[in-house]
Amino acid sequence: NAGVMQNPRHLVRRRGQEARLRCSPMKGHSHVYWYRQLPEEGLKFMVYLQKENIIDESGMPKERFSAEFPKEGPSILRIQQVVRGDSAAYFCASSPDGLAGARDTQYFGPGTRLTVL
Amino acid sequence: QKEVEQNSGPLSVPEGAIASLNCTYSDRGSQSFFWYRQYSGKSPELIMFIYSNGDKEDGRFTAQLNKASQYVSLLIRDSQPSDSATYLCAVNGGKEGTYKYIFGTGTRLKVLA
Numbered sequence: 750n751a752g753v754m755q756n757p758r759h760l761v762r763r764r765g766q767e768a769r770l771r772c773s774p775m776k777g778h779s780h781v782y783w784y785r786q787l788p789e790e791g792l793k794f795m796v797y798l799q800k801e802n803i804i805d806e807s808g809m810p811k812e813r814f815s816a817e818f819p820k821e822g823p824s825i826l827r828i829q830q831v832v833r834g835d836s837a838a839y840f841c842a843s844s845p846d847g848l849a850g851a852r853d854t855q856y857f858g859p860g861t862r863l864t865v866l
Numbered sequence: 867q868k869e870v871e872q873n874s875g876p877l878s879v880p881e882g883a884i885a886s887l888n889c890t891y892s893d894r895g896s897q898s899f900f901w902y903r904q905y906s907g908k909s910p911e912l913i914m915f916i917y918s919n920g921d922k923e924d925g926r927f928t929a930q931l932n933k934a935s936q937y938v939s940l941l942i943r944d945s946q947p948s949d950s951a952t953y954l955c956a957v958n959g960g961k962e963g964t965y966k967y968i969f970g971t972g973t974r975l976k977v978l979a
Contacts, residue, residue: 854915
């Protein structure tokens with residue numbers, strides 16, 4: 750049973766370019782979460798999505814960041830006009846269907862390490 | 867006050883000893899508590915979760931929860947050098963909602979051979 754998949758694993762962008770990060774949840778999971786981890790810091794929640802719906806994007810910066818989880822295909826976190834401060838590890842997690850709630854366990858993907866030059 | 871606090875360490879223990887990792891949280895309404903292990907440059911890996919007061923054991927790991935004191939801990943018995951990693955405490959189910967994990971900054975554990 751494949752785990753959460755993310756690609757690319759490493760992404761280098763120049764300031765002003767767009768970064769597009771992809772996440773495929775575990776089989777049977779339809780809840781997707783994105784977290785950001787800055788160097789020497791804990792993971793910070795960004796957004797929670799279900800298929801075709803953004804449930805909570807309270808952790809997303811108001812500008813330049815967007816996320817989607819289409820009916821078909823992976824979830825995508827898009828960062829437009831990247832700046833050096835966007836350099837971080839971006840982790841996607843997924844949780845099983847039918848168990849949404851406080852006892853839901855989230856399983857993390859390998860992450861995408863974004864470097865902005 | 868941070869929502870989830872952990873001592874950043876490093877916590878150094880000799881091989882074979884018990885490592886004790888602690889975490890406090892500020893939201894009294896929190897319902898679920900998770901411990902993740904993260905090796906340098908890798909993703910968080912779930913070790914244990916606990917929902918009820920008391921102890922929960924899984925192999926060499928024991929999670930302890932005390933909701934009255936807003937305190938959760940992880941004990942690692944017979945520590946091995948391969949346990950050297952950063953341990954992240956995560957909490958959810960409080961005012962932030964039932965799905966948003968609030969993470970501490972992690973405690974770095976070093977097990978000395």
